[in-house]
Amino acid sequence: MAENFEQHSDVSATDLARLTQEAQAEATPSTAKIIWSEFKADKPAMVALFIIVGFILFVMIGALFINTPKMMETNIMAYFNQPFTSDFWLGADSGGRSVAKQLIVGSRNSIGIAIGLTIISSTFGICWGLISGYFNGYIDWGMQRVYDFMMMLPMTMMIIVLVTIIPHYNSVTLTLIFSIFYWEGTSRLIRSRTLAESEKDYVAASKTSGTSNWKIIFREIMPNISSLIIVDCTLSFAENIGVETGLSYLGFGLPSQTPSLGTMIANANDPNNITQYWWTWLPAALEIIILCLSISYIGQVLRRAADASQRQGAAD
């Protein structure tokens, strides 16, 4: 033993650097690195990532330069202006308002609400699932009954009723209303993973050594299922774009003076618009399809990155 120690103690600085490098090379790569190599291996995913990031940046910055109240003013001279002209790239709607500008502001609103909704509902769903899955027994039973009850509610109808009750709502209240009803999927997924996770040895060991329950839940179990959380958030983000636009389409989301992708598609409710003035609604519809497909595709890539057996990228 003593000899060994002697030997190890006089490792030269160059050797130490080399050993450190070797150790780093053999270490498990970080999550970010795995995800990046997964994207590099999958060219369509790279395209989807660039579309999404570029597009979100474009509408967020572009919308800053557009004066919304001025844009929404009626301009009778431009009544159903044809698309692909110099003033109106995508034409104008029945009020002579530029479709292209509405599309930018509308995308900003829709994506913004979807991001807010994803953050709020996922946070709530993750906490609900973790707590319900970790504490078995009465707490879990009670939380599951609440979950069952929420699943029974006709969601779309409840949201519409709530929106009509609240007199002055804006995008923040709207996001909160949606959040009440869209945490169940996440909570269910997280709960089942937490159930499996809390039976593992490290949790038992931590419990015996006296770690508090909250610390086990949020500092030990949660980091271990973080890849699942990332995947689930991405997929619910794509879904949430559909939630807001769908209700705005029915006329119960954002008010008609605030453009959203949904209110733009609602232009198609008029039989004249849908055929003759297709440019008032078709761009918004196509945009939603592209957005949802790209975001979910990114979600699929993240899922592959999270599951070592499905990875395509060389993890180096």
Add this chain to the structure above:
Amino acid sequence: MWKTILRRILIMIPEVIILSILVFLLAKAMPGDPFTGSINPKADPQQIHHLMKINGLYDPWYQQYWHWVVHLFHGNLGNSYQYQEPVTRLIGGRAANTLWLALFTMILTYAFALPMGVYAGRHEGKLPDTIIRVYTYVTYCIPFFVILVLGIWIFGYVFGWFPTTGSISSSASGWLSTIGSRFYHILLPGILGALFGTVNIVQYLRSEVIDAKGSDYVRTARSKGVPSKDIYRHHIFRNSLLPIAAFAGYSITGLLNGSIFTETVFSYPGMGLLFVNSISYRDYTVITALVLIYGILNLLGTLLSDIILSIVDPRIRIE
């Protein structure tokens, strides 16, 4: 077995009671009173006051709730202020339309999904499997109302193959042409709903088939010399039929939620469109009734699925 079902139903009762209280309070909180709009603006305020009083609108909420529940059990859901007829009759007329459309969509969904699921599982990892996977993925991601709008635009307006509004054409007479016309009106929404609702069944069936391929009973059948086609059709498919059937209950929830969009896009006079219209007229007797009916239908759908699943898989029976 029966114990499980009984327990499941017992759990349902408090859920229904809480739902009814919630729905009632929400309806109370809606702006305007039920006489808004149906009364001449010159009417005497005293008279309105009197009307409110005899209709019990000044009572405390729990008394009003109790009256409402008593009426409910007598099959009396009140009068619609917008249509001036009993809510039960109004909804009864619309419910048939919604249920026919939902039933048709469900049958078509199974008709599309079952062969796809078995086929994908059978040819796991090959080209057909990839195509089916991409198809289910695409249909799952796109919001359904966008598909409805695009569908009615392409097939209803541009090509003119399908009607774009209503549930029956006004010229239909005689029972044969009535049924024909009704069927024609649910054809496009039904096909769209089915094409874009297959994902759950296909994925479940696919993984079932892949699991079953390596199981002992399939190997036995193979060594007996049963043709491959018959193994898939009679052994594997038959085995996964019940859990697949259990999906029908869960999909009721999705179909009902979707009916609001489908019926709005196609101006199809069912319960979903009635709901959207009633909201804009603040017709809250109708709104209350519809939310309650949808909630109870959701509950029954889940119950049905849970019962079927507990028959199939004894592990999930509630103890």
